[in-house]
Amino acid sequence: MALNNTYDARPVQQENAVGAGAQILLLSLLGTTVGMGTAGWLTGLAFAFATWxxxxxxxxxxxxxxxxPANRVTLGRAALVGGVTALVADSFRGAPPVSLLVGLTAVALILDGVDGRVARRTGTSSPxxxxxxxxxxxxxxxxxxxxVAMDLGPWVLLIGGMRYVFAxxxxxxxxxxxxxPPSTARKTVAALQGVLLLLAGAGLLPRMANAGVVLAALGLLVWSFGRDVLWLWRRTSRVRGDAPAGVVRELAAQR
Structure with missing residues (x-):
C-alpha cells in the first residue's frame, strides 16, 4: 500500500496571508488615527510584505x-512590530504619539512571554x-x-545592530x-533590552537618566554576547583536538 506523502501548504499559507492582512489593517488604523506620512506607510507596508x-x-x-497557536501569537506580535516600525519611520518628520508607540510596544513585549508558553503547553514547539x-x-x-538613538545619539544603534553583526x-x-546551551541569564538580558529601550523612549525620565538606562542595557548585552562567543570559541578549540577523543566525538555530535 503506497503512502500518501503529499503536503498541502495552503492552510499554513492562508494563516500567513491573514497575518499580512492584519498588519495592513493596523497600518490603516494608525494612518487614520495619527495621519501617518509617506515614510511611515511605505516602511510599514515594506515590513508587512517582507514578513509575509x-x-x-x-x-x-x-x-x-x-x-x-504559538505561531499565531508570534504573527500577532509581528503585526504590532510592523505598526511600531511605521510610527518610528514617521517620527523622522515629527514627534510621534508617544503613548500609542509605547502601548503597541508594551503589548508586543508582553506577548513575547506568551508564545513560548503556548508552544510548550500545546506541544507545538518547532525550530x-x-x-x-x-x-x-x-x-x-x-x-x-x-x-531612542534620535534623542541619545547613534551609539544606541549598537544594541539593535549587535544581533545582526553576530549573524x-x-x-x-x-x-x-x-x-x-540553555541560559536563563541570556534570556533575561534579551528580555531586558526591549523593556529598557521602551523606558528610555517613553520620555518618563530625564535625558541623563535615559542615557544611563540605555548604557546599562548595552553593557548587559555586550556581556551576554561576549560570554557566548567565548564559550563557542572554547568549544571549537576542544573539538579541534585539545580534548580527549571521547569528548571531541561528543561535542561534534552536538553540532
Whole structure:
C-alpha cells in the first residue's frame, strides 16, 4: 500500500496571508488615527510584505502540518512590530504619539512571554517557531534602538545592530553557528533590552537618566554576547583536538 506523502501548504499559507492582512489593517488604523506620512506607510507596508514573503518561504521549507497557536501569537506580535516600525519611520518628520508607540510596544513585549508558553503547553514547539520568535524580537529591538538613538545619539544603534553583526560574523566564522546551551541569564538580558529601550523612549525620565538606562542595557548585552562567543570559541578549540577523543566525538555530535 503506497503512502500518501503529499503536503498541502495552503492552510499554513492562508494563516500567513491573514497575518499580512492584519498588519495592513493596523497600518490603516494608525494612518487614520495619527495621519501617518509617506515614510511611515511605505516602511510599514515594506515590513508587512517582507514578513509575509520570508515566512512563506520558511513555511514551505519546514512543511509544518499546521500553523499552530504559538505561531499565531508570534504573527500577532509581528503585526504590532510592523505598526511600531511605521510610527518610528514617521517620527523622522515629527514627534510621534508617544503613548500609542509605547502601548503597541508594551503589548508586543508582553506577548513575547506568551508564545513560548503556548508552544510548550500545546506541544507545538518547532525550530521555525523559535526562529520566527527570535527574529521578531531582534527587529523590534532594532526599531526601538533607532527611535531612542534620535534623542541619545547613534551609539544606541549598537544594541539593535549587535544581533545582526553576530549573524554576519557567523558567515565568516562558522563556529559561531554551533548551538549554545540553555541560559536563563541570556534570556533575561534579551528580555531586558526591549523593556529598557521602551523606558528610555517613553520620555518618563530625564535625558541623563535615559542615557544611563540605555548604557546599562548595552553593557548587559555586550556581556551576554561576549560570554557566548567565548564559550563557542572554547568549544571549537576542544573539538579541534585539545580534548580527549571521547569528548571531541561528543561535542561534534552536538553540532
Amino acid at each position: 514573503a520570508v515566512l512563506s518561504r520558511a513555511l514551505r521549507r519546514s512543511r509544518l502540518p499546521s500553523f499552530g 521555525l517557531g523559535a526562529r520566527f520568535d527570535m527574529e521578531v524580537d531582534a527587529f523590534l529591538i532594532l526599531v526601538l534602538s533607532v527611535y 554576519a560574523a557567523a558567515r565568516v566564522w562558522p563556529w559561531l553557528t554551533a548551538p549554545l
